[in-house]
Amino acid sequence: MSNTHVFRAERLVSGYDHKTIIHGIDLEIPQNKISVIIGANGSGKSTLLKTMAKLIKPTEGDVTLDGKAINKYPPKELARMLGLLPQSPVVPDGITVADLVGRGRFPHQSLFSGWSKQDYEAVEEAMAFMNITAFANHDIDELSGGQRQRVWIAMALAQQTDILLLDEPTTFLDITYQVEILDLLTNLNRRYGTTIVMVLHDINLSARYADHIFAVKEGKLIAEGKPTEVLTSDLVKTVFDLNCVVIPDPISDTPLVIPKGRYHVKDGDN
Amino acid sequence: MRNQTVESNFIVKGMRQRRRRWIFVTSLLSILVVILCGGMLLLGNTIYPVDVVIRTLMGEDIAGANFAINTIRLPRMITGLFAGFAFGVAGYIFQTMLRNPLANPNILGITSGSSVAAVFCIIVLHTSNTVVSIAAVVGGLITVIVMYLLSRGRSFSIGRLIIIGIGMQAMLDAVISYLILKSAQQDIAVALRWLSGSLNGSKMSEVLPLILIVVVFTPILLALGKQLNMLELGEQMATSLGIATDKLRITLIVSAVFIIAIATATTGPIAFVSFLAGPIANRLVGASASNILPAGLVGANLVLFADLIGQFAFEYRFPVGVITGLLGAPYLIYLLIRMNRKGEL
Numbered sequence: 001m002s003n004t005h006v007f008r009a010e011r012l013v014s015g016y017d018h019k020t021i022i023h024g025i026d027l028e029i030p031q032n033k034i035s036v037i038i039g040a041n042g043s044g045k046s047t048l049l050k051t052m053a054k055l056i057k058p059t060e061g062d063v064t065l066d067g068k069a070i071n072k073y074p075p076k077e078l079a080r081m082l083g084l085l086p087q088s089p090v091v092p093d094g095i096t097v098a099d100l101v102g103r104g105r106f107p108h109q110s111l112f113s114g115w116s117k118q119d120y121e122a123v124e125e126a127m128a129f130m131n132i133t134a135f136a137n138h139d140i141d142e143l144s145g146g147q148r149q150r151v152w153i154a155m156a157l158a159q160q161t162d163i164l165l166l167d168e169p170t171t172f173l174d175i176t177y178q179v180e181i182l183d184l185l186t187n188l189n190r191r192y193g194t195t196i197v198m199v200l201h202d203i204n205l206s207a208r209y210a211d212h213i214f215a216v217k218e219g220k221l222i223a224e225g226k227p228t229e230v231l232t233s234d235l236v237k238t239v240f241d242l243n244c245v246v247i248p249d250p251i252s253d254t255p256l257v258i259p260k261g262r263y264h265v266k267d268g269d270n
Numbered sequence: 271m272r273n274q275t276v277e278s279n280f281i282v283k284g285m286r287q288r289r290r291r292w293i294f295v296t297s298l299l300s301i302l303v304v305i306l307c308g309g310m311l312l313l314g315n316t317i318y319p320v321d322v323v324i325r326t327l328m329g330e331d332i333a334g335a336n337f338a339i340n341t342i343r344l345p346r347m348i349t350g351l352f353a354g355f356a357f358g359v360a361g362y363i364f365q366t367m368l369r370n371p372l373a374n375p376n377i378l379g380i381t382s383g384s385s386v387a388a389v390f391c392i393i394v395l396h397t398s399n400t401v402v403s404i405a406a407v408v409g410g411l412i413t414v415i416v417m418y419l420l421s422r423g424r425s426f427s428i429g430r431l432i433i434i435g436i437g438m439q440a441m442l443d444a445v446i447s448y449l450i451l452k453s454a455q456q457d458i459a460v461a462l463r464w465l466s467g468s469l470n471g472s473k474m475s476e477v478l479p480l481i482l483i484v485v486v487f488t489p490i491l492l493a494l495g496k497q498l499n500m501l502e503l504g505e506q507m508a509t510s511l512g513i514a515t516d517k518l519r520i521t522l523i524v525s526a527v528f529i530i531a532i533a534t535a536t537t538g539p540i541a542f543v544s545f546l547a548g549p550i551a552n553r554l555v556g557a558s559a560s561n562i563l564p565a566g567l568v569g570a571n572l573v574l575f576a577d578l579i580g581q582f583a584f585e586y587r588f589p590v591g592v593i594t595g596l597l598g599a600p601y602l603i604y605l606l607i608r609m610n611r612k613g614e615l
Contacts, residue, residue, distance in 0.1 A: 050506075053506075053509075053510060054509060054510075055505075055506050055509055055510075075509075075512040075513065075514050076512035077512075078512065079510060079511050079512030080512075082510075083510055084506065084507075084509075084510035085510075086504065086506035086507055086510070088504070089503055089504050089506070089507045090369060090502065090503055090504035090507070092369075092499075092502045092503065092557050093552065093557060094552065094556060094557040095557040095558070096284070096288070096556075096557075096558065098281050098284055098285050099285065099288065099557070099558045102285065103499065103500060103503065103511070104511070106496065106500055106511045106512065106513075107511055107512040109496075111493055111496075112493075115285075120281075120282050120285070123281065123282075123285075124281050124282070127281060133281060136280065136281040136284055137280075137281075137284040159511070165510075
């Protein structure tokens, strides 16, 4: 495939204003696969994703794409290979859906070039893919949360990057829309081979949709691999400090984490 | 498949339609500016016919008309045109960059910072026009820097920036009033312009720096328009679309302060034009593309229109800033009420 890239974090240390959050992580993102970063609140999973997206400058080590540090690329060139959907992008006032999706074409346009045929095609394709064509000329304020998230993903698709990072793309959505978004991202991965890396809160959806899981705790990578191989009750105990049993998901056969709380536990099971 | 094509056409059609609307409205605004410019030349104590005005402008010496048109009305018209354009463009850039209509050079006190520097140079130091212009730019930039330093907290907050800006504006306006009260009798007429902005007594020689700055910076800013649109999507989204956000922000701020400071040094702070132009342009054109140019045209229209009203609609002649102030104040109150309801303040 032509859209393969070696995307790695090398001895990565990063954080905010002298507060180190990521304490030396080495990892390589599997090509043309869906990877999910899991971890408890404050574990550094989101900081890791943001550093890999060039939003935070590493204090030590590098994020490299095909052997070259990402901050060494001209910004627009990088933006044609590596895209990010942040957790809370800002909607400009009074913009229509198609125009917002169209902004994803920015890295492909030069200073004075107008809109090329490819630009229009990319927007149409992205909107059809995310099933939002019908809303094209609507004001984005008229859309529901789930529809809006599809618009943002369509914008990232119009950018046509080989790697797409997503920071909690399903947070704030109802379960129906969470599954819908993850299905659409899987479509994207299967149809175009797009390498997807995302942070997800829901461990069971992560286990079902991920080809590869990175488990982060206190800024360190403590386990990685296929969900079926790494996601055990011991790992959940270590990463989330939660007692649980792990059973096969009756739908997908992927690991399903059943938490044990203090209450509502059958007699004799504790 | 057929269905798909039909649907696709309608996306592109919609996008093209909005682009055509942009071109249509922008052309209309340009035509309106030309008409108002014509009005500025035709109207006055004596109303001259169009052919006399044109012949006078071509250099023909027509008794009476020559002085009224070339020495009084033409400089007034050109000053209003360029100052209005500058206020509109700079206001739009700040409002869009900070994603808040209240965040414009007028309310943030940047124009007041320029005014203080200019008034000080005129009344106390009696310097040349060039020095006044330079001082106005420096005053505007210092205001921005002080405001930035004061509003830096744990994290950047637009609300804090606006409140600090309003405070700075009140303080700087007090300094202007103080300087004017202390000034000599003969300077008061000149100094009064700094209270609300006026086109009275515009001279060709004084408007040249403004023309130069607008002509130099407008193409730069128009070229950055697309990037400004990306910045509107938030810092993170803009970065991932390939924008060097820090560099872009500094370029935009410095350019916007330059043009607004020189405009302020020429006409005084014409109230609310930088506040009104952006939202009006957005309302007229929509948000499909960069509205820097339409905002500049709206600014020019506002100033020229308000000056004509100020000169001819009432028994007394009012400076242009009084009229734009009357137009802007209700909008400011409306906006404050609306933002308060939405919890954006």
